[in-house]
Amino acid sequence: MAFTAGERKRAEELMARYPHAKSALLPLLHMAQERDGWVTSQAMEDISELLGVTPTIVLGTCSFYTMFKREPVGRLIVSVCTNLACLVNGGEDLLGELQLRYADDDDVLVEEVECIANCDRAPTLQVNYDFHGPLTAEAAADVVEQYKSGALTARTISGTRPGASVGSDS
Numbered sequence: 001m002a003f004t005a006g007e008r009k010r011a012e013e014l015m016a017r018y019p020h021a022k023s024a025l026l027p028l029l030h031m032a033q034e035r036d037g038w039v040t041s042q043a044m045e046d047i048s049e050l051l052g053v054t055p056t057i058v059l060g061t062c063s064f065y066t067m068f069k070r071e072p073v074g075r076l077i078v079s080v081c082t083n084l085a086c087l088v089n090g091g092e093d094l095l096g097e098l099q100l101r102y103a104d105d106d107d108v109l110v111e112e113v114e115c116i117a118n119c120d121r122a123p124t125l126q127v128n129y130d131f132h133g134p135l136t137a138e139a140a141a142d143v144v145e146q147y148k149s150g151a152l153t154a155r156t157i158s159g160t161r162p163g164a165s166v167g168s169d170s
């Protein structure tokens with residue numbers, strides 16, 4: 001879906017914050033991801049046109065940063081760390097058990113990540129960029145279920161707090 005007039009206006013506001021419009025590439029990718037739940041090819045084309053850069057530059061940036069998803073991932077991203085502190089505290093088992101549990105759940109993506117700087121709480125994970133840990137697989141699944149039920153409020157998959165917009169200070 002192409003950007004609407006309102007979205008183009010918001011995009012122009014974001015671009016106006018920078019001396020060079022193309023510096024707004026990351027906020028615009030976040031804006032597109034907030035809208036669609038992932039960054040579609042159409043959104044990349046729109047951003048390319050808005051910024052006057054080639055589609056290759058937009059794709060290159062989008063594919064470099066793991067926070068940008070180029071296919072639908074559902075509403076919750078569970079990022080499980082398997083770096084050293086988490087590894088020796090059961091991070092790989094946690095990852096494996098969660099991947100198995102949510103393999104058929106379109107609403108939940110379980111992904112492996114490098115150190116997320118929460119080593120003293122190993123094994124640890126994030127749900128839409130909010131930290132939880134240390135956790136057993138059972139406790140982790142309980143946390144995910146709380147997000148699914150609405151008992152816990154998740155950020156968007158770009159990490160924006162509910163009610164805030166991309167580029168706002170909240």
Ligand code: FES
Nearest residue numbers: 081086115118119
């Ligand atoms: S090693 Fe897992 S958070 Fe640092």
